[in-house]
Amino acid sequence: MNVCFAKVLGKAERENVTDVAVQENMLDSLVKFATELDGLPMNVLIAKEVVTKLLNLKKLIQRRAKMITITTGEITLSPTQINMFMRCQYQWYLRYVEGLKIPPKPDMVVGSSFHKAMERNFQNKMETQEDLPVDEVLDVYSETFEERLEEVEDKPEDKILGELKDSGYKITKEYRENKAPEIQPLEVETYIEAHIGEGVKLHGYADIITTDLKVIDLKTVKRKPQNNQIDYGYQLQLETYAIHNDLKGAEIHYAIQTKNPQILVLSHPLPATNQRIKTIAKQVAEAIRSGNFLPNGLGHSWACNYCGYKEKGLCPYS
Ligand code: SF4
Numbered sequence: 344m345n346v347c348f349a350k351v352l353g354k355a356e357r358e359n360v361t362d363v364a365v366q367e368n369m370l371d372s373l374v375k376f377a378t379e380l381d382g383l384p385m386n387v388l389i390a391k392e393v394v395t396k397l398l399n400l401k402k403l404i405q406r407r408a409k410m411i412t413i414t415t416g417e418i419t420l421s422p423t424q425i426n427m428f429m430r431c432q433y434q435w436y437l438r439y440v441e442g443l444k445i446p447p448k449p450d451m452v453v454g455s456s457f458h459k460a461m462e463r464n465f466q467n468k469m470e471t472q473e474d475l476p477v478d479e480v481l482d483v484y485s486e487t488f489e490e491r492l493e494e495v496e497d498k499p500e501d502k503i504l505g506e507l508k509d510s511g512y513k514i515t516k517e518y519r520e521n522k523a524p525e526i527q528p529l530e531v532e533t534y535i536e537a538h539i540g541e542g543v544k545l546h547g548y549a550d551i552i553t554t555d556l557k558v559i560d561l562k563t564v565k566r567k568p569q570n571n572q573i574d575y576g577y578q579l580q581l582e583t584y585a586i587h588n589d590l591k592g593a594e595i596h597y598a599i600q601t602k603n604p605q606i607l608v609l610s611h612p613l614p615a616t617n618q619r620i621k622t623i624a625k626q627v628a629e630a631i632r633s634g635n636f637l638p639n640g641l642g643h644s645w646a647c648n649y650c651g652y653k654e655k656g657l658c659p660y661s
Pocket residue numbers: 431432433434638639640641646647650651652653658659660661
């Protein structure tokens with residue numbers, strides 16, 4: 344088979360090889376071509392090697408394209424991204440440059456199902472001023488739990504899974520019966536964004552903004568926060584929401600999955616200016632633009648132990 348790869352390419356592609364998008368198209372054509380070669384007995388080994396090399400090259404180009412976008416365009420950061428970056432820059436790189444997603448853990452399924460149930464309740468309440476019946480809220484929790492469980496790769500045994508689902512069920516019931524009636528939502532799952540200068544945009548979704556202009560974020564946790572203080576990462580989250588809104592207060596509602604479920608409300612005094620979150624976000628953006636991602640999770644006592652990339656063998660440092 345005496346075919347030159349270049350002939351597979353169009354003229355425009357051959358002339359614009361410096362353009363990243365063109366390079367990607369070009370590689371797609373070459374991979375297709377080489378895959379076809381794979382079917383021919385004389386060329387099997389060579390074709391397989393060519394396909395592997397081309398696919399590796401494609402990944403390199405995609406990574407480069409992502410870095411070009413990051414370093415030349417506006418950087419959009421959420422509080423989750425900022426917290427991840429501060430925990431471990433290399434973890435952020437794997438997630439947002441390499442695009443590697445780690446499937447959720449069963450605990451996260453409890454959290455997102457609780458959120459979904461409350462979102463449905465408060466969306467209804469915005470219209471009717473009434474909470475949904477408890478059974479209806481619990482049905483949303485159970486249905487969402489079963490749906491999201493599909494995404495979990497390593498499921499625990501049925502008994503443990505049952506206990507986990509039950510703990511989320513109890514906390515959802517507790518919140519709906521004893522906390523939700525006090526809350527009158529103005530907005531639910533509000534998208535917030537703010538261009539803060541130096542090519543940085545902050546964005547995020549606020550769980551609930553109340554009619555008295557308080558932002559509430561819901562968290563499911565296994566135990567009470569230390570010293571009854573809002574974790575630093577959650578403080579930044581609340582301060583991000585406060586950038587865009589004329590908010591009068593900010594609270595984290597901890598739904599604590601202890602044997603007897605508890606709800607703990609902690610307030611965060613919003614700073615008079617938004618300087619802290621803006622400064623941190625700009626510094627994170629500057630570090631990202633340097634293109635040098637340190638594995639600083641290694642410097643924490645716990646970060647690597649809870650890192651999905653370590654578990655999957657995707658971090659070369661751990
Ligand atoms: S294993 Fe540790 S060093 Fe590696 S990405 Fe995760 S947190 Fe960072």
